[in-house]
Amino acid sequence: MHSRHQDEDVEAQANALAAEFLMPEHVIRPQLRALTLGAVSAQERQDFYKRLSRRGWRKQEPGSDTLPPETPRLAASVGKALADAGLTDAEIRELVGVAPGRPSPFIPEARGLHLVA
Numbered sequence: 001m002h003s004r005h006q007d008e009d010v011e012a013q014a015n016a017l018a019a020e021f022l023m024p025e026h027v028i029r030p031q032l033r034a035l036t037l038g039a040v041s042a043q044e045r046q047d048f049y050k051r052l053s054r055r056g057w058r059k060q061e062p063g064s065d066t067l068p069p070e071t072p073r074l075a076a077s078v079g080k081a082l083a084d085a086g087l088t089d090a091e092i093r094e095l096v097g098v099a100p101g102r103p104s105p106f107i108p109e110a111r112g113l114h115l116v117a
Helices: 010-022 025-036 042-054 074-084 089-096
Strands: none
Touching: 074 089
């Protein structure tokens, strides 16, 4: 993953990594077993997803509009730690695979004095 070789299917690899990170197999497997063990038929599963769709819950979960928006902090925290360890922005970009000039949550905000008008 840290080599300069870029696989043709990088997006699929990124999706697989994200899926495992967000929903590890050992956590989600018990929920998926109902279908694989025959406790729920394919038709019952399909009906369940249709009910979710009719209620609009596949696009927005109930109550989610009352939750405050999430603010991701991990990438900024990692970037700050790398900068505090003495890495330059260019070194951080190369390490995390972000092209120069492209925005990145890993690059800490500009450091130093700011002109206030």
